[in-house]
Amino acid sequence: MIGVSAVEIDKTATTKKPKLLVVDDEQDNLDLLYRTFRRDFTVFRANGGASALEILSKEGEMAVIISDQRMPEMKGTEFLSRTVSEFPDTMRVVLTGYTDITDLIEAINSGQVHRYITKPWEPDQLKKVIFEATQIYDLLKQRSEELVRSQAHNALLSVIVTIAQKSNHLADCVQPLVRAFGQNFDTDGAVLQLVTKKILSDTSASCGDYRWSLADDPLVQAVMATGKSQVSLEGKPDDVCQTRLAIAVSFREELLAILAMRWFQPHAVSQDDIAVMQQCADEVAIALTCIRYFSFL
Structure with a gap:
C-alpha cells in the first residue's frame, strides 16, 4: 500500500513484461519461440487456434500474437481474424512455410496481420519484428487509453x-x-x-x-x-x-x-x-x- 498525493500519483510507475502468445501445432517450434522470448516477455503457448482462444479468454489482451499459418484445425489467419474485434490493439505476426500467400496478403491488407515471417525463420529477424511490433502496440495502447x-x-x-x-x-x-x-x-x-x-x-x-x-x-x-x-x-x-x-x-x-x-x-x-x-x-x-x-x- 502506498500513500500518494495528486502530484505523487503522476510520478509513480509500474513496469511489467509485455504479454506474448505463440501458436503452433509443432511442439519444437513452441519451445523454440518460448526460449527466444521468455526473458523479455511473459510468454503463453498454444498448440492450435482453439486452445489459443481459450488462453485469450482467460489471460486477456496480448501485446503480440505469433501464429503459424498452416495448422490442422484452423489456419493462422482464420484464428487471428477472430481476435481483432476484442483485441484491436494487439499486433499479429504469421509464420508461414509455404509459398501460397493469398490468405496472408488478404489478412495484411485488411489490417488483421502486421507482418508475416517465412519458415525457417532467422532468429534475429524475428526478434526485430516482434520488438518493433511491441513498440507499435505500446503506442496504440497509449493513444487508446488517452482517448x-x-x-x-x-x-x-x-x-x-x-x-x-x-x-x-x-x-x-x-x-x-x-x-x-x-x-x-x-x-x-x-x-x-x-x-x-x-x-x-x-x-x-x-x-x-x-x-x-x-x-x-x-x-x-x-x-x-x-x-x-x-x-x-x-x-x-x-x-x-x-x-x-x-x-x-x-x-x-x-x-x-x-x-x-x-x-x-x-x-x-x-x-x-x-x-x-x-x-x-x-x-x-x-x-x-x-x-x-x-x-x-
Whole structure:
C-alpha cells in the first residue's frame, strides 16, 4: 500500500513484461519461440487456434500474437481474424512455410496481420519484428487509453457541472456523483461519503456489485489521517479486491469527502487513470463547496 498525493500519483510507475502468445501445432517450434522470448516477455503457448482462444479468454489482451499459418484445425489467419474485434490493439505476426500467400496478403491488407515471417525463420529477424511490433502496440495502447481517459473526464465533468448548477443540498449530489465515477472507470464497487469536521458523516452513496464500510477501510483511515489519497494496486492473493483506491476530495486543504473505489483485478487502473480520477475529485470538491455555500444563503 502506498500513500500518494495528486502530484505523487503522476510520478509513480509500474513496469511489467509485455504479454506474448505463440501458436503452433509443432511442439519444437513452441519451445523454440518460448526460449527466444521468455526473458523479455511473459510468454503463453498454444498448440492450435482453439486452445489459443481459450488462453485469450482467460489471460486477456496480448501485446503480440505469433501464429503459424498452416495448422490442422484452423489456419493462422482464420484464428487471428477472430481476435481483432476484442483485441484491436494487439499486433499479429504469421509464420508461414509455404509459398501460397493469398490468405496472408488478404489478412495484411485488411489490417488483421502486421507482418508475416517465412519458415525457417532467422532468429534475429524475428526478434526485430516482434520488438518493433511491441513498440507499435505500446503506442496504440497509449493513444487508446488517452482517448478513454479523455472521454471519462469529459463525461464526469458534465455530471459535475450539472450537479453544481442544479443541486441545492449536498445529500442530493452524492448518488449521481458516485454512479458517474463507477460507470466511467468500470469499478466493481465505489463509495462516496461526505466528511464533516474530519469525521465521516452519515451521508454516503455506493454503486457496483461490491459493498463495504469506509469506516473499516485502512486506506480511508489513512486519508483521514493524512489528507492524501491512498492507492493499493495489488493486494494479497486471498483479497477479494486487488486494486483499491481512496481519493481525498478536498478544497483548500479541507477534506470534504472520500471517494473509495475497488476492482477485483490487480492493476485494474494505470497511474494516468488515477491522476484523472484525482483531477475529477478536485473538481467535485469545487462543486461541493459551491453547493454548500448556496445552501446556507
